[in-house]
Amino acid sequence: MDETVIEVADLRKRYGDLTAVDGISFEVRRGEVFALLGTNGAGKTSTIEIMEGYLKPSGGTVKIFGHDPADRRSLRSRTGLVLQESGLFGELTAGETVDAWRRFTSGARPRQEALDLVGLGDQAGTKVKHMSGGEKRKLDITLAVLGRPELLFLDEPTTGLDPEARRRVRRLVRDLTEAGTTVLLTTHYLEEAQELASRVAIMDRGRIMAYGTMAEVLGRGTGRVAFEMPPGTDLDGLTLGAGHEPNVTGQRCVIVTADPESVAHAVLGWAHANGVRIAGLDVRQATLEEVFLDIADGDIADGVIADGDRQEAPK
Numbered sequence: 174m175d176e177t178v179i180e181v182a183d184l185r186k187r188y189g190d191l192t193a194v195d196g197i198s199f200e201v202r203r204g205e206v207f208a209l210l211g212t213n214g215a216g217k218t219s220t221i222e223i224m225e226g227y228l229k230p231s232g233g234t235v236k237i238f239g240h241d242p243a244d245r246r247s248l249r250s251r252t253g254l255v256l257q258e259s260g261l262f263g264e265l266t267a268g269e270t271v272d273a274w275r276r277f278t279s280g281a282r283p284r285q286e287a288l289d290l291v292g293l294g295d296q297a298g299t300k301v302k303h304m305s306g307g308e309k310r311k312l313d314i315t316l317a318v319l320g321r322p323e324l325l326f327l328d329e330p331t332t333g334l335d336p337e338a339r340r341r342v343r344r345l346v347r348d349l350t351e352a353g354t355t356v357l358l359t360t361h362y363l364e365e366a367q368e369l370a371s372r373v374a375i376m377d378r379g380r381i382m383a384y385g386t387m388a389e390v391l392g393r394g395t396g397r398v399a400f401e402m403p404p405g406t407d408l409d410g411l412t413l414g415a416g417h418e419p420n421v422t423g424q425r426c427v428i429v430t431a432d433p434e435s436v437a438h439a440v441l442g443w444a445h446a447n448g449v450r451i452a453g454l455d456v457r458q459a460t461l462e463e464v465f466l467d468i469a470d471g472d473i474a475d476g477v478i479a480d481g482d483r484q485e486a487p488k
């Protein structure tokens with residue numbers, strides 16, 4: 174199924190003279206985790222707040238399930254939000270908080286099930302004001318998924334959580350998407366985005382600099398293929414595409430490439446055909462963090478990334 178849940182077209186947001194969002198376009202499809210990433214001040218929060226219906230765009234359009242996000246009434250029961258700043262009441266316990274939200278959430282999960290989802294099962298009786306920052310974050314997530322939303326906005330959901338709690342949230346996100354929930358995720362933990370997201374947009378200074386499937390975006394960075402070979406091996410027969418120069422130090426050969434899988438195939442074919450025994454073959458794709466840093470450093474500047482069969486140049 175390839176149904177569009179969020180459609181953003183030529184979106185702009187200006188604050189006085191400052192252009193925070195500079196004509197961006199992307200779409201989020203049903204059942205995927207879409208990561209919206211970016212440098213500080215890139216315009217992510219502005220974009221998300223427009224998608225959530227809290228902020229008016231200066232130009233362009235956003236559609237959520239085909240509706241204007243400002244039409245909160247049509248969307249409230251279908252979307253869940255985890256905002257950066259939570260609005261919990263200190264005097265209520267975790268259980269009372271869930272009960273209060275259950276009253277105006279149709280089809281809400283039972284209290285215990287909701288608290289167990291994020292590992293707060295033992296803390297139903299703890300007052301919010303006595304909870305740690307991470308525990309409050311977990312409660313925010315509980316409330317966001319209470320009504321089993323079709324679309325979940327997770328704005329830095331794991332900030333302040335310990336590694337075990339972050340793992341639990343990752344598992345929860347995977348379970349939710351397996352059950353058909355669409356997730357729009359922002360995070361500064363790029364490993365987390367790489368693990369969870371099927372598609373990604375990376376923003377810098379109001380524009381989208383990289384957009385596509387995770388594999389397409391990772392393909393923009395530089396990976397490498399490295400291996401050991403017997404002394405005196407002749408590399409002449411190893412045919413690699415343009416721009417791929419083997420770098421040999423002693424018995425070790427390193428090839429820097431944006432397409433490590435194709436290069437590894439070529440190396441294995443060459444070794445097999447020439448009876449060369451190679452060892453320690455190491456094929457490494459760029460990480461999302463490396464691609465992100467290239468963008469932040471201005472090394473990826475044109476920003477045109479294929480988005481599967483729908484080729485689109487992000488504006």
Ligand SMILES: Nc1ncnc2c1ncn2[C@@H]1O[C@H](COP(=O)(O)OP(=O)(O)OP(=O)(O)O)[C@@H](O)[C@H]1O
Pocket residue numbers: 188191193211212213214215216217218219220
């Ligand atoms: N209400 C506002 N009035 C004026 N400028 C604003 C306002 N909100 C955001 N900005 C500016 O717009 C730009 C984009 O901000 P935004 O919060 O959308 O970025 P961000 O990508 O979420 O950043 P971060 O990762 O640091 O949270 C920044 O330069 C910010 O200072």
